[in-house]
Each structure stands twice: as C-alpha cells, then as structure tokens.
Amino acid sequence: MKTDEFLRQVTALPGVTGNERAAAEFIAKAFEPYADEVEITPLNSVIARKKGNGPKVMICAHLDEIGMMVSKIEMDGSLRLQSVGGVDPRVLPGMRVKVYGKDEVLMGVVGATPPHLMKEADRKNNYTFETLFVDLGLPACEVEKKVRIGDNVCFESRYVELKNGRVSTKTVDDRGCVAIMLRAAQRLQKMHHEADLYFVATCQEEIGSYGAMTAGFQLDPDFGVAFDVCHAETPGAPRMYTSKIDSLVTSKGPFLHPYLVKKLEEAAKENNVQLQVSIDPRWTSTDADDLSLVRNGVPTVLLSLPLKYMHTNVETFDMHALEEGGRLLAHYLSAMDASWEEELWN
Amino acid sequence: MELKELCLLNGVSGDEKEIRKAIMEQARPLCDSVKIDRMGNVIAFKKGKVGGRHILFNAHMDEVGFIIMDATEDGMLMFRPVGGIDPRVCVSKYVTIGEKKVKGVIGAMAIHLQSREDMKRVLPFDNLYIDIGAKSKDEALGECPAGTYAYFDTDYELFGDGFVVSKALDDRVGCYNMLRLMEETYDADVTYAFVVQEEVGCRGAAGAGYASDADTVIVLEGTTAGDMGDANKVQSICDAGKGVVISFMDGASIANGQLYREMTALAEKENIPHQVKRGATGGNDAGAYQRSAHGKRTCVLSVPCRYIHGPSSVMKMSDMENQFALAQAFARQAK
Numbered sequence: 038m039k040t041d042e043f044l045r046q047v048t049a050l051p052g053v054t055g056n057e058r059a060a061a062e063f064i065a066k067a068f069e070p071y072a073d074e075v076e077i078t079p080l081n082s083v084i085a086r087k088k089g090n091g092p093k094v095m096i097c098a099h100l101d102e103i104g105m106m107v108s109k110i111e112m113d114g115s116l117r118l119q120s121v122g123g124v125d126p127r128v129l130p131g132m133r134v135k136v137y138g139k140d141e142v143l144m145g146v147v148g149a150t151p152p153h154l155m156k157e158a159d160r161k162n163n164y165t166f167e168t169l170f171v172d173l174g175l176p177a178c179e180v181e182k183k184v185r186i187g188d189n190v191c192f193e194s195r196y197v198e199l200k201n202g203r204v205s206t207k208t209v210d211d212r213g214c215v216a217i218m219l220r221a222a223q224r225l226q227k228m229h230h231e232a233d234l235y236f237v238a239t240c241q242e243e244i245g246s247y248g249a250m251t252a253g254f255q256l257d258p259d260f261g262v263a264f265d266v267c268h269a270e271t272p273g274a275p276r277m278y279t280s281k282i283d284s285l286v287t288s289k290g291p292f293l294h295p296y297l298v299k300k301l302e303e304a305a306k307e308n309n310v311q312l313q314v315s316i317d318p319r320w321t322s323t324d325a326d327d328l329s330l331v332r333n334g335v336p337t338v339l340l341s342l343p344l345k346y347m348h349t350n351v352e353t354f355d356m357h358a359l360e361e362g363g364r365l366l367a368h369y370l371s372a373m374d375a376s377w378e379e380e381l382w383n
Numbered sequence: 384m385e386l387k388e389l390c391l392l393n394g395v396s397g398d399e400k401e402i403r404k405a406i407m408e409q410a411r412p413l414c415d416s417v418k419i420d421r422m423g424n425v426i427a428f429k430k431g432k433v434g435g436r437h438i439l440f441n442a443h444m445d446e447v448g449f450i451i452m453d454a455t456e457d458g459m460l461m462f463r464p465v466g467g468i469d470p471r472v473c474v475s476k477y478v479t480i481g482e483k484k485v486k487g488v489i490g491a492m493a494i495h496l497q498s499r500e501d502m503k504r505v506l507p508f509d510n511l512y513i514d515i516g517a518k519s520k521d522e523a524l525g526e527c528p529a530g531t532y533a534y535f536d537t538d539y540e541l542f543g544d545g546f547v548v549s550k551a552l553d554d555r556v557g558c559y560n561m562l563r564l565m566e567e568t569y570d571a572d573v574t575y576a577f578v579v580q581e582e583v584g585c586r587g588a589a590g591a592g593y594a595s596d597a598d599t600v601i602v603l604e605g606t607t608a609g610d611m612g613d614a615n616k617v618q619s620i621c622d623a624g625k626g627v628v629i630s631f632m633d634g635a636s637i638a639n640g641q642l643y644r645e646m647t648a649l650a651e652k653e654n655i656p657h658q659v660k661r662g663a664t665g666g667n668d669a670g671a672y673q674r675s676a677h678g679k680r681t682c683v684l685s686v687p688c689r690y691i692h693g694p695s696s697v698m699k700m701s702d703m704e705n706q707f708a709l710a711q712a713f714a715r716q717a718k
Contacts, residue, residue, distance in 0.1 A: 054415060079537075081716075094558070111612075112609075113610070113611055113612070115611050115612055123495070124494075125493075125502075127471070127474045127475075127491065127502075127506070128474050128475035129694040130469075130471050130474075130693070131472040131476065131694045131695045132476075132688075133537075133548065133693070133695055137618055141693065143542070143543075144540055144542045144544075144548075146542075146689075146690060146695045146697055147550050148611055148612055148689060149471075149612065149690075150609065150612055150614045151614065151690070151691070152471075153664060153665075154607075154614045154615060161472060161505060162503055162505065163502065163503060168612075168613060170611065170612045171615075172542020172611050172612075173542070174542045174544055174545075174546030174548075174697065174699075175543045175544050176544065179544065195477060197477060197533060198488050198490060199486060199487065199514065199515055199516025200517050200526070201486070201516045202518070205488045205514070234566075248653070258466055261656075268495065268496060270457070271491075272455060272457075272459055272492075272512055273492055274496050275496060278496060278501050322495075344492055345493075345514065346475065346488070346491065347488035347493035347495060347496050348493060348495070349474075349490070349491075349495075350475055350492075351475050351476075351477070351488040351490055353488065353490065353514060353516075379500075
C-alpha cells in the first residue's frame with residue numbers, strides 16, 4: 038500500500054487509548070506482505086517480525102490516539118465528555134465528532150453556550166470539558182438507547198493536502214510514525230538485514246507507554262528504536278522545544294543510548310538524510326522512556342517526526358520528512374549487526 | 384436548488400459573488416425581473432395577480448468568515464473575522480481561501496507547550512494563523528494576497544432527529560425559502576431582496592430598503608437558539624424544533640405591532656408551529672428597512688439555529704419548513 042493511502046485510511050480509524058482494536062487490525066494487515074509473522078497482543082499492540090540471525094531489535098511507534106469518552110448523558114440529550122490523554126478543549130467548540138455508540142457511529146456537534154448569553158468575564162475564558170457538550174440532535178430518550186457511558190468519541194477526521202507536501206489530519210501522532218515503520222519494512226524487502234526485526238505498533242502510549250512496556254517484556258530485545266512525533270515550529274512556540282518541520286529529529290540525553298545515536302547519525306550522513314538533533318535532559322515523553330527500562334534495560338534510540346498542532350484534528354507534517362524517515366530507518370536497521378553489542382560501551 | 388448547495392457556496396460579506404450568481408440563476412425563470420442593485424443585492428420582482436399591494440421578503444446572502452491581512456515571514460497567514468465570530472470556535476478548523484479555494488487549517492500552539500495561563504486565555508485573532516503549508520511570506524501572499532476572503536470549510540450533514548449541521552445556515556435558510564416562495568404567484572406584488580453585508584451592519588438592506596416602495600417587509604432569518612447545554616434559561620430566547628420564531632422586538636427594531644399580531648394570529652389559524660422570541664437579542668435587516676426611505680412596517684420570521692456564526696451551525700429542518708409555511712400563508716393573504 039502506498040504511504041499516503043495507508044495514512045489516509047489509518048488516520049481515519051478510531052483507536053482511542055484502551056480501544057485500539059480497529060486500528061490494530063488494519064495495521065496488522067498492512068504489515069502482512071512485508072513480515073514473516075504478525076500478531077496482535079492481548080492489549081492490542083501489533084508485532085510484525087522480519088526474521089534475521091543477528092541482534093533482536095524492537096522498533097516501535099504507537100497506534101493509539103488521544104480522544105474522549107462519554108461520561109454523562111444530560112436531561113436535554115447532550116453528552117458530557119471525559120478526555121483520554123491530553124486533549125486540548127480549545128480545539129473542540131464547533132467540531133464535528135464521531136460517537137462510537139452501541140450499534141452505530143453517530144455524528145455529533147460540540148456545542149457551547151453562545152457568547153452573547155455569557156457574562157462578560159466568562160467570555161474571556163476558554164471553554165472547558167465542564168462547559169462543552171456534544172449535540173446529537175436527539176432527545177435524551179433516544180440518546181439513552183444509542184449511547185452508553187464509556188463509549189469512545191473521536192475527533193473529526195479529514196485528510197487535507199496543503200502546499201509543499203504538507204498534510205493535515207488527525208492521529209499523525211503517532212500513526213505517521215507507524216507509516217514510517219511500514220515504509221522501512223517495505224524497503225527492507227529488497228535490502229539485506231542481519232538483525233531480527235520486530236516492528237511494533239504499540240497501544241496505550243498516550244496514558245503511559247503500557248503497550249511498549251508489555252511488548253518490550255514479551256520480546257526482550259537487544260536494542261530499541263522508538264518513533265514518535267515532536268513539535269514543529271509554530272508562531273509563539275518556544276524555540277528550545279521545537280524543530281523544523283522538513284526533516285526527522287533524533288534526541289540526545291541520558292535516556293537515549295549514545296552509541297545507537299552515533300550510529301544513527303552516521304547512517305543519516307552516509308545516505309544523505311537530513312537529521313536534526315534535539316536535547317532531552319530527562320524524559321522524552323515517548324515509548325523510549327519505558328522501552329529503555331524493560332527487564333534489565335534496553336539500549337534505545339529515539340527518532341521523531343516534527344508535527345505542528347500536536348493533539349488536534351489538524352496535526353500537520355511534511356510528507357517528505359516522513360518518506361525520508363522510512364529510508365533512514367531501513368538503512369539503519371540494515372546496518373545493525375552483532376558488532377554493535379561489542380561496541381555499546383566502548 | 385437544495386439548501387445544501389446554497390450553504391456550501393461561499394459569500395462572506397463583501398465577497399458575495401459566488402452565492403449571488405447562483406441565486407440570480409435560480410430566480411430568473413421564476414420572476415418578472417431580476418436585477419443587481421448598487422450595493423450588490425439581488426432584487427427579484429414578481430408582479431401580483433391583482434396588484435395594488437406590494438410586499439418585500441428579505442434574506443441575506445452573506446455569511447460570516449475571514450479576510451487575509453498579511454503573512455508572517457515563515458508563511459503563516461494572518462487574518463481577521465468579517466462579521467461576529469468568537470475566536471474560540473476557530474482553533475483547529477479547516478478553511479478555504481479565495482476563489483482558488485486554497486486549503487488551510489487554523490492551528491494553535493500544542494497543549495504541551497502551553498503554560499497554565501495559556502490554557503485559560505482565549506486566543507485572540509492576533510494569535511491565530513491560517514497554515515496553507517507555505518514556506519515563506521512571499522509564497523503565502525502569492526497564493527492568498529491580503530484582502531482575500533476565507534471560509535469555514537465544512538460539510539453539510541443531516542443528523543439526529545431531522546437536524547442539519549452546516550456553515551452559513553444563517554441565512555441561506557432564508558434564501559432557500561425565498562426561492563421556494565417565488566414559485567407561486569400571489570395577489571400582491573412581491574419583491575424578493577437577497578441582500579449583501581448583513582453581517583457587517585445590515586448595509587445591503589439599507590440600500591434595498593431605500594429603493595423599494597413596498598409597504599411591508601418580512602425578514603427571513605436564522606437566529607440564536609440557546610436550548611442545549613448550560614445557557615441560562617432566562618436568556619435562551621428560542622428552542623430548535625418548536626417552530627418558526629416570530630419576533631416582537633430585537634436589538635435593531637421593534638416589529639410593527641399590528642403586523643406582529645396579524646402574523647401570530649395567522650400562524651394560529653393555519654396551525655403552523657411557531658414560537659415567540661422570548662427576548663430582544665440580536666439584530667437584523669429589519670432595523671435597516673424600518674428606517675429606510677419613508678419607513679416600512681417590518682416583521683421577522685426566524686429559524687432557531689444553535690452554534691450560529693461558526694463552522695457547525697445546527698437547525699431542525701421542520702423549523703425551516705414552518706418558516707416557509709408561515710411566509711407563504713402571509714403572501715397568500717396579502718391583498
């Protein structure tokens with residue numbers, strides 16, 4: 038499957054943390070042509086193996102997405118929402134959302150009290166989950182039949198192609214990086230690799246990397262390669278925490294293994310892939326943090342795809358950066374061999 | 384022409400070309416004359432079977448939207464609203480810009496990078512940008528020069544129990560009903576005024592009112608329904624699903640008392656579901672007509688719209704039908 042087609046389809050699927058089955062099944066299928074074995078774990082992570090005789094490597098990017106759950110049905114039929122992961126309520130007013138109800142997917146509109154009916158002081162505040170609701174256009178008695186407390190609610194999803202190969206859609210965090218893994222797996226079909234490769238699309242990252250932790254335990258890898266998104270430059274955002282949108286980023290800091298980072302920089306240089314560097318003095322807030330601590334530790338490297346407007350329905354990335362990520366990953370994995378183990382602490 | 388097509392056509396105040404063209408084409412075969420006046424309004428006239436009385440129906444063609452002001456060095460478009468838009472409904476929305484329909488999104492700084500104060504603070508238009516993927520100021524302004532109008536890019540969707548969600552329901556619903564009204568010939572002469580620039584101060588209606596010798600003006604509008612969620616019940620002035628809204632007064636005009644009572648009596652007589660607007664909020668073209676030339680009797684018939692002036696206004700189809708039914712009943716009895 039072509040990358041943009043894969044992204045178009047996979048980003049439209051629901052996969053709010055804790056309920057990732059639909060996304061997991063789709064991703065498992067997409068990896069099948071390029072893997073020797075594919076499985077879905079009990080928590081809904083997808084593991085696709087490309088066999089090799091060298092070191093065992095776990096490459097991971099998460100497939101879950103931030104979203105919401107129905108927490109209450111009000112007397113007027115409106116729904117109150119509970120956020121799952123870091124949802125910014127500022128993006129919600131006027132958004133069309135999908136409510137994954139009992140037997141059907143319902144479209145709802147996120148409503149709020151109109152500004153001219155608010156006190157002047159309240160107009161200066163953002164809407165919050167307490168003051169927003171979902172309007173299904175149904176009376177409460179009908180809503181009660183179709184929607185249950187705990188049902189998932191997903192952002193509106195469109196795949197918008199902007200100028201210069203930039204694309205805006207939901208859940209690029211982190212299915213954009215799942216797409217990078219898929220691209221690398223496709224490329225590796227025609228490349229030599231010694232390493233025993235496990236591409237893992239992890240679940241439950243948004244609430245604490247539980248998918249990476251458990252898949253890591255199951256696989257017990259020698260090395261870890263974690264993929265996630267990072268912040269691209271936007272107006273007003275602090276420069277220290279942002280990168281240019283047009284190329285991938287690797288991180289340096291105590292949680293990332295210096296030898297693996299060095300080899301990654303070498304692979305980028307050899308293959309003419311642009312690679313930015315970001316410094317993470319402590320947490321990276323990605324699967325890398327937990328993967329690197331599985332069992333008695335996994336030397337891990339982190340690669341990030343810069344993204345504007347993270348955790349919204351208009352997450353925006355550069356398709357060229359994503360494609361280059363697939364190329365870099367394939368070359369990096371292809372270069373890994375048993376000698377790396379010897380060199381780790383030299 | 385279906386309501387869907389009317390809603391999805393673009394026409395921010397001052398940029399009504401696209402919607403005007405479509406309405407002209409629809410009105411031409413149904414009316415005796417269809418003209419564009421000095422303001423850009425479409426004035427359609429249909430001679431009555433009897434004549435003698437001349438009434439005017441009014442709906443505004445324009446919608447709220449945006450206009451491009453400038454671009455940042457890294458290619459983000461700076462913009463301002465045209466008409467009343469709460470900046471809080473703009474974050475993370477899809478837009479199209481200009482006749483070329485350039486695609487863009489309105490982004491804002493990610494939640495991770497916000498301070499606690501940022502999270503509370505409403506992002507003003509100064510801090511909102513349209514991202515079209517441009518890499519530089521020149522590229523951005525080359526595609527979308529300052530002065531280009533921009534639009535919410537949304538779908539028109541039916542949902543729930545007979546509801547519809549779309550941009551621009553205010554006031555394409557009025558335009559839609561007027562196009563239906565003109566399919567019939569009434570006893571009285573009827574002018575159908577599709578006016579511009581309501582959202583920036585009822586400017587089109589002022590010109591149309593000056594030029595018309597109609598004695599009675601019926602304004603077909605969309606008005607704010609605050610019937611869902613947490614709106615104070617005292618301030619909530621009408622409910623979606625409870626019929627056409629008849630105003631005794633609003634922020635811009637007081638309905639002609641006799642006409643208002645005739646209208647409510649007519650709705651009673653014809654069994655048309657209706658509600659009286661429970662307050663005087665909002666203003667519309669009636670204010671401009673009432674004060675134009677030698678003055679005109681006005682009455683406003685509205686469809687309740689939730690979340691008006693945003694990308695996703697919501698109304699119940701039955702309310703639109705009831706607006707049509709009452710307007711038609713009025714036209715039929717006007718002699």
